[in-house]
Amino acid sequence: MAVVAHIQGEKIIKHLFKIIMLIYLLALSDVALAGKWIMGISIGAAKSDNDDGLLNSQLAASGLNATASTENSIDIRWQLYGGYDFVDRWGIELGYLDLGKVETTFTGTTSDIEAFLNSAQDIHPQTAQGWLLSMIHYFPIDYDTRLKARIGVYSWEADYTLQGGNASKSVSENGSDISFGIGLELGEWHATGTIGHLKWDHYTIEDKQFEIFSFGFSFVFQ
Numbered sequence: 524m525a526v527v528a529h530i531q532g533e534k535i536i537k538h539l540f541k542i543i544m545l546i547y548l549l550a551l552s553d554v555a556l557a558g559k560w561i562m563g564i565s566i567g568a569a570k571s572d573n574d575d576g577l578l579n580s581q582l583a584a585s586g587l588n589a590t591a592s593t594e595n596s597i598d599i600r601w602q603l604y605g606g607y608d609f610v611d612r613w614g615i616e617l618g619y620l621d622l623g624k625v626e627t628t629f630t631g632t633t634s635d636i637e638a639f640l641n642s643a644q645d646i647h648p649q650t651a652q653g654w655l656l657s658m659i660h661y662f663p664i665d666y667d668t669r670l671k672a673r674i675g676v677y678s679w680e681a682d683y684t685l686q687g688g689n690a691s692k693s694v695s696e697n698g699s700d701i702s703f704g705i706g707l708e709l710g711e712w713h714a715t716g717t718i719g720h721l722k723w724d725h726y727t728i729e730d731k732q733f734e735i736f737s738f739g740f741s742f743v744f745q
Contacts, residue, residue, distance in 0.1 A: 559715070560744050561605065563720075564739045565722065566737055567600040568737075588632055589630060601621050604617065604618025604619070613658075616675075617657075619652070622679075622728070650728070651680060651728050656675050658675060660673075668708065669707075672703075674702070674703045675701075677701075679700070703725055707720065709721075718740065718743060721738050724737070
C-alpha cells in the first residue's frame with residue numbers, strides 16, 4: 524500500500540503569465556507610485572524532513588496495522604514571484620510556490636483495503652502548491668547589499684492519490700497558513716537590473732513544518 528503526494532499538472536509558464544499580467548495591470552493603474560517593480564525566481568533543494576515516527580504514531584492511534592517509510596530523496600522547491608517596492612524599505616510580493624513531491628509506503632496487513640484507504644487519507648506526508656502573498660521589509664547594509672524580511676499568507680492546495688492493491692482513493696486538500704522568511708540580496712538595489720539572492724523561508728502546511736534554503740535572482744525595473 525502506498526500514499527503518493529503529487530503536484531497538479533499545471534505548466535510553469537501558466538503561473539508566470541499570471542504574474543506578468545498582474546504586474547502589468549497594476550503598472551497601468553493608480554497603484555503605481557515612484558517605486559520599482561520586481562520579477563524573480565527562487566529554487567531550493569532540501570532533504571526530505573518527513574517524520575516517519577509521527578506517521579507511525581498516527582497509524583497506531585487510528586488502529587491501523589501498518590508502518591510508514593518515506594523516500595529520503597532531495598526535493599526541489601521552486602517559486603515564481605512578482606512584486607512592487609513602494610519605497611527603499613517596504614514592498615509587497617505575490618508568488619506561486621511549489622513545495623515538491625514526496626512518496627510514502629505503508630507496509631502492513633488488512634482484510635478491507637477500502638476501509639484502510641478511508642482511514643489513512645488523513646495520514647500522509649505534507650506537500651503542497653499555491654499562492655504566496657507577502658509584505659516585505661528591507662534593511663539596507665550598503666549600496667550593493669541588503670537584508671530582506673518577509674511575512675505573508677500561503678494559500679495552498681494539495682492532491683493525493685492513495686493506492687493499495689487494486690484500489691485507489693483521491694484526496695484533495697486546501698488551506699491557508701502564515702509564512703515568513705529572511706534573505707540576503709546582492710546587487711545594486713538602488714538601480715534597475717538583475718539582483719541575486721540567498722534566503723531561508725519557513726512554511727506550515729497543517730501540522731507539517733518546512734524550512735527551505737534557496738537561491739535565485741530577480742529583475743528590478745521601473
